[in-house]
Amino acid sequence: MKTKNIFSSFKTLAFGLLMLTGAAVSAQQTTGDVVKQTDVNPGTTTTAGAVRVIDNKGTIKYLQSQNGITMLSNTTADVTTTTWQLGGTLTDDTFIDVDGNIFGLNGIALISSETASTDATDGSDAGTGTGYTFLVRDEATGDTKKLLASDIDIITSGQESFTANATDNGATLTTYALTGSPVLPAFSQVWVYRNGAKLIANVDYTVSASTVTLDVTNDYVVYAGDTIEVQYVK
Template sequence: MKKYIKLVAISIIMIISYNVQAQQVTGDATETDGTTKIGKKEDVSKSSVLNGTIRVIDNKGTKKFLQVKNGITLLTDTTTDGGIISTWQLGGTLTDSTYIDATNRIFALDGIKLLNPTLTAGEATTAAIASTASNASSHGGTGTGWTVLIRDEATGETKKLLATNLITAGRAEFSIAADGNLTVTATGLAMGTSINKISVYRNGAKLRASVDYSLTAEDTITLNVSATAPNDWTTYAGDLIEVQWIY
């Protein structure tokens, strides 16, 4: 009988010791190895008002927790009539690296500010601009460097563009066939391109935009010659006209 009583006493002490070790009433809901305890039966950690957890029980009465982290904020309102209201909302601190796979879906952000970018000389020389990029690429692949995020104003969809394609340039050369010819063909030069983005050279000498030349039609530059000194000039057979533009 005494041996039986000793066994019962030892068992009770072991149970109490286990419960004391398993119970967590302060601190965060993590194991000593860094893994989460949220949802485990032995987890009885308390919720905090902000950025904490919500304690629930399942249909068998097991205690579990809903945890808030990684950019989601928990706000608890205890002043409302009828009890406590807990709200989860976007906003907060990213505690882990986060990737969203937008394959075959539109990822759109409305309300993005339009900035006038500035780049210092140091940034310009150290920036790692991507030389190649693939459609729908994922992080950790073979690509390196950065591309430019752009926004489709019609749909709001966020897309990417190689920095080298952000500004597209064109160039054309045209030899004057006869004295006085004034029309130059620059294939690829779109009507509506700002004259400030078009440069025209005659035999290597820069002509003045809007004064010595103008964009008169798709792919067409018209030279505006002058007979007034000291700006008098004209074209002669064999003159080489070079047109450069960006858009």
């Protein structure tokens, strides 16, 4: 065994651990005394433990980890390997401050058809629900949360045509209720046409809930057979 090479490896490992901790692992203990964990037994795998090392000045130190970091000590070649991998359960609130730098994820799968989740539950683990939810950020706390597609304000539009009947013929106020009772937006987002001619919003017609009311007192008359078309977007 070459002692110099081992010391050099430990220095490199220690530097790497410091860089990783300073950049991202905010969940690690940052205040108070660090309690030494139980020594890792050779040939075993554990999610927490301490490995004794000697630095290039001969000082005995310990490497230990928590929060899902796996440490493996080998029974051959007197080599102790520490593998750092994201995972496990966070024991503290964790933030990654990109400080104006780009933080991204590569290799994300692309899905061509989405099925919105209808059975997603609060705090659920993988495999306990179906479909897809959206990941969103709580601007007040920075917390990452999930959101059902049905709770997102999505732009929708609609169109429906009506044919005036004998009852509508010459009537002062004529009402048309849209199929399915969609709640219409403000009149400025609803367009009504009579035989292809656009009527004036909030003058020739008014909007309430899912009903459009024609007010023919404004110099026009509805006759039986007229086509009344309603378009809206919200």
